[in-house]
Amino acid sequence: MHKLTYVVVGLQGLNLMWRRGREGFCRLRRFTTAVRRRSEDEGDWLYASEWWGSTNDDGKTILRSTSAKGNGVVSVVAHPSSRPNRMHWSKMERWLQQRCEEVHPGYGSEGNLRVLGYQWRVLRFNDVTRQSTAKVLLTYRENKPELVYLMQQPHCLAVPYVKSMVSAGLSAISSCNFDIVSTLQGKKSMHILCIGHGGGSLPLFLASKIQGAIVHVVEIDPLVISASIRAMGFPAFSLMTESGHRTFAKPDIINEVMWKGTHERICLHETDAEEFITNNTNLYDMIFVDAYDGDDVFPHKLWDPDSPFLKSLKTRLHPKHGTVVVNLHSDVDVRNHDGSTPSEFEQVLPMGKYVSQVCKAYKDVLLGTGSSCGEKRGSGIAFTVAVPWTCNTSLVACRGFGRDNQYINRDLVLNTLISKSLELEHAMDLPFSCLEYIKGGLFLVD
Secondary structure (H helix, E strand, O other): OOOOOOEOOOHHHHHHHHHHHHOOOOOOOOOOOOOOOOOOOOOOHHHHHHHOOOOOOOOEEEEEEEOOOOOOEEEEEEEEOOOOOHHHHHHHHHHHHHHHHHHOOOHHHHOOEEEEEEEEEEEEEOOOEEEEEEEEEEEEEOOEEEEEEEEEOOOOOOOHHHHHHHHHHHHHHHOOOOOHHHHHOOOOOEEEEEEOOOOOHHHHHHHHHOOOEEEEEEEOOHHHHHHHHHOOOOOHHHEEOOOOOEOOOOOOHHHHHHHOOOHHHEEEEEOOHHHHHHHOOOOEOEEEEOOOOOOOOOOHHHOOOOOHHHHHHHHHEOOOOOEEEEEEEOOHHHHHOOOOOOOHHHHHOOOHHHHHHHHHHHHHHHHOOOOOOOOOOOOOEEEEEEOOOOOEEEEEEEOOOOOOOOOOOHHHHHHHHHHHHHHHHHHHOOOOOOHHHOOOOOEEOO
16 A cells, blocks of 8 residues: 655755756747747756756755665655746646635635745666656645645656657557547547556656546556655556555545546556556557666566567557557667677667667567568558667557558658657647657668
8 A cells, every 4th residue: 555645845945956956047948930839848958957967966865765676776866947937836826726726615725835846856776777757846835834745747758768759659650540639639538558657757748638548557666656656746546456446545635636637547557567468458559668677677578579478468459550669778789880899888778789679579579570661561560760869769569550551661651750740749739849759760670
């Protein structure tokens, strides 16, 4: 049983962090008149020094404990955020007060909710691996300032590989005659599975942006789940029991204020991914896989073509448009084709040299062994896109892509994805460009 707790902190200390964090980050992102005007992307690479930083910076450790599931030391470190700046805090306070009246009339009479500020919260394994990054709003009630409530900001995606997974995956499924617009509006359901939870930024983004999304999340480590709820502002009501029921019979008022309409559509399961996928009968439209362990290794059983996991995943994927997106470290052994000694990247990213094998396994098992590009082939494709600024690759295996075409090639895939990505940006009102995470280094998996 997980108990929901709130973090009690010193207001003076937190305010000092935010004052320091705003220094040097006053530049605003420029927009040209040739493109759609977007809201500012608070997770833009422009602010990477706030949430990426170094492992030896002066962040404040909020949580630290040792995992019993092989993830080593799990910690959450807080860093000051410069956005949104103080002039926008009153807007959020008005929204919170309005939600209080909607959810529980008269609740606001107990004292208005005030914004204390915003922080980046970084989940780390063994003090080195940045497992997840999320922006968190901290609020307090005027009559009880010693209690601080956390709310992860669902619209804000910082780490580029998460934006890549979202951009490539949603653009691919939109290319399969899947009615993404009706799903965004909540007129049609979209069943999504996220394998690997981290701080929860991906499932929270999907559930908040896609009104018809029903998101199941699988995480094997209870410490990671606890860290995401207690220290990173993930909604506690999403937590499920082994029997498949909500851990909490109903959300408390503050959770209803922050999450009503979203947390009811997220189900967070504490279990092994292989066990979950082999024992349930759900059919998923999309499956996201991002499951590295404390040693930064993608477990072999999650990509072994003979494993029960992949074989079961095949049966759980929608036959017409089912799409799987996998986060992988870049294939760094390609950098050493001249026979040079292993690079720094290979030493830090042990999974890199197996990426091509992972891609082939997912394509062969989920789509069936296909022919090379340009030859007659069956339905569905697998492709990879390089993630800008980081050593990551997004693998996408999509069953319905090219269903009506006998022949397919890279240019056709890229042009289709670009067209769909532009539609998605407008329909979802995204603060970032999907195109930026699709156009670079796209390759079809043979």
